[in-house]
Amino acid sequence: MDGVAPYVTADGRQIGGVLMDMRGITLRFGGVEAIKNISFDIREGEIRAIIGPNGAGKSSMLNVISGFYHPQDGEVWFRGEKRKPMKPYQVARLGIARTFQNIALFEGMSVLDNIMTGRLTHMKAGLFSQALWKGRAEAEEVANREAVEKIIDFLEIQAIRKTPVGRLPYGLKKRVELARALAAEPRLLLLDEPMAGMNVEEKEDMSRFILDVNDEFGTTIALIEHDMGVVMDLSDRVVVMDYGRKIGDGTPEEVRNNQEVIDAYLGVAHE
Numbered sequence: 001m002d003g004v005a006p007y008v009t010a011d012g013r014q015i016g017g018v019l020m021d022m023r024g025i026t027l028r029f030g031g032v033e034a035i036k037n038i039s040f041d042i043r044e045g046e047i048r049a050i051i052g053p054n055g056a057g058k059s060s061m062l063n064v065i066s067g068f069y070h071p072q073d074g075e076v077w078f079r080g081e082k083r084k085p086m087k088p089y090q091v092a093r094l095g096i097a098r099t100f101q102n103i104a105l106f107e108g109m110s111v112l113d114n115i116m117t118g119r120l121t122h123m124k125a126g127l128f129s130q131a132l133w134k135g136r137a138e139a140e141e142v143a144n145r146e147a148v149e150k151i152i153d154f155l156e157i158q159a160i161r162k163t164p165v166g167r168l169p170y171g172l173k174k175r176v177e178l179a180r181a182l183a184a185e186p187r188l189l190l191l192d193e194p195m196a197g198m199n200v201e202e203k204e205d206m207s208r209f210i211l212d213v214n215d216e217f218g219t220t221i222a223l224i225e226h227d228m229g230v231v232m233d234l235s236d237r238v239v240v241m242d243y244g245r246k247i248g249d250g251t252p253e254e255v256r257n258n259q260e261v262i263d264a265y266l267g268v269a270h271e
């Protein structure tokens with residue numbers, strides 16, 4: 001499956017060339033090698049899952065992609081260019097947005113204001129012009145509001161736009177977090193366990209929104225998820241990690257039939 005030409009999926013989505021290429025990534029925390037010489041790519045338009053048992057190194061990998069961690073070895077390529085070591089906000093400016101395993105929203109702020117914070121990477125007007133509330137700042141504000149309203153409609157959260165996030169049930173908070181990440185209009189969207197802690201109905205909703213985002217905006221998505229049913233349904237390709245190593249990489253079908261993956265992960269009980 002690696003290295004194949006651009007193609008159109010059975011449901012009509014366009015999978016393009018390589019968007020992100022992780023080459024020989026090794027990440028250590030003191031004596032612990034969380035990622036051991038792993039290579040894989042993420043292609044334009046695809047939904048790519050990273051799975052594996054607890055402690056396999058999945059979150060660490062997401063943190064390398066989003067610039068929170070810096071690998072000791074290996075290269076990160078994005079849109080055909082080798083990325084220099086960068087701070088997370090610089091990575092965000094490149095068009096990579098993420099959600100977190102534990103929701104990271106401003107609980108006291110409204111849904112709308114939380115989503116607006118996702119536009120920060122698009123705000124260029126300086127503080128001075130913003131203070132004067134003129135020209136460029138005003139035009140930017142209008143454009144930002146329009147982008148955010150579109151996402152609110154898309155994720156069907158109009159009814160709660162003024163509600164403080166702290167008052168929302170868990171499933172809706174997760175949806176607001178997705179909205180905030182989308183507000184950045186990312187080229188690559190990273191989702192760290194988007195279904196964790198959800199009931200069946202909430203999982204179905206979230207799955208549908210992830211598929212719709214990918215389909216309607218063409219957003220490339222990389223996600224970590226423990227629910228195998230969800231992973232196999234959503235993903236175009238899956239990377240499997242175990243103790244920091246890559247033990248499988250391919251379509252859901254290929255991964256499901258990979259003996260090493262079955263032994264290390266699929267065959268045993270997990271969360």
Ligand SMILES: Nc1ncnc2c1ncn2[C@@H]1O[C@H](COP(=O)(O)OP(=O)(O)OP(=O)(O)O)[C@@H](O)[C@H]1O
Nearest residue numbers: 029032033034052053054055056057058059060061
């Ligand atoms: N900041 C850190 N400092 C030290 N060790 C860390 C740090 N982050 C992760 N690790 C270690 O790296 C290894 C991989 O952890 P990581 O959280 O990436 O795994 P994971 O596959 O995401 O696990 P889970 O499914 O439980 O979230 C573990 O041994 C973990 O203890």
